[in-house]
Amino acid sequence: MQMEELAKLAQGQGLAVDPAVFQQIGTITRLLHDTMEQLGVMPKLQVATDGLPDARSRLTYIADKTAAAANKVLNSVDQAKLDHEAIANATRELAAKLTADPVRAVASGAVMNFVTDIETRTAHIDQHLTDIMMAQDFHDLTGQVVKKVVQLTSDLEDSLVKLLVQVVPPEQREKVSQEVLQGPVVNPEGRTDVVADQGEVDDLLASLGF
Incomplete structure (x- = not known):
């Protein structure tokens, strides 16, 4: 020119x-x-x-972080559902034992075993929920990159x-x-x-x- x-x-x-x-x-x-x-x-x-010297790499970063967060959430939900199902099954089993013979159910330790199992399972579910919450941190990181790409x-x-x-x-x-x-x-x-x-x-x- x-x-x-x-x-x-x-x-x-x-x-x-x-x-x-x-x-x-x-x-x-x-x-x-x-x-x-x-x-x-x-x-x-x-x-x-x-400014962004390499917008493609930034967008790839967003895709990777989003995919990782989604996988983490799905895995945590699957594990939480398994724990929930185990609690439901244990509850039904204990209810059947108590209905059939309450004294024997208590004497055999079925009630205490149930309480211990429930405590363990609920702790697992709490950890899964925490993992799901922590997985959302990708919003802060990718949000900044998205704004730069949009700009x-x-x-x-x-x-x-x-x-x-x-x-x-x-x-x-x-x-x-x-x-x-x-x-x-x-x-x-x-x-x-x-x-x-x-x-x-x-x-x-x-x-x-x-």
Whole structure:
């Protein structure tokens, strides 16, 4: 890019570019915009971030942490259900013994054995519940990464829209209002001359044929 072209960009002036380049940039911007809309992601999230050099590895980290937490929860639930079933069976057995011969049931130690077994089983269930609770810590870790990835996506969309506005071919600039040609801004509050939300980005892309 020539120094004169850089100066034009800095001054907010349009550039003469190959129509194919304009088409490619517009297509990419439309794809990103539609993806964000489908995911329900708002473009102006107020999240402090240093940027993501490797978004793919961050998303892989989220998937791994989520899968590990899900497996831990499922395993704990399965074990807790087994303990619960054992308690139910032991209760039925003791009830049958007490009904048949209460004195013998007590004398044989069946009642004390039942009490001991219940104490052990309930301790196991308590541990399973604790494990399930601790498995939820992935929300804090993955939530931070998700915010950074979302912020990166939002910043990328803003940059692409701004670039698209700068390279609109002269014959198409008349299709777009001067307000829209200002492009998106970070703080649109109180301004009516800028692209401020997803709807206006969509209108911009549609007006340019994307």
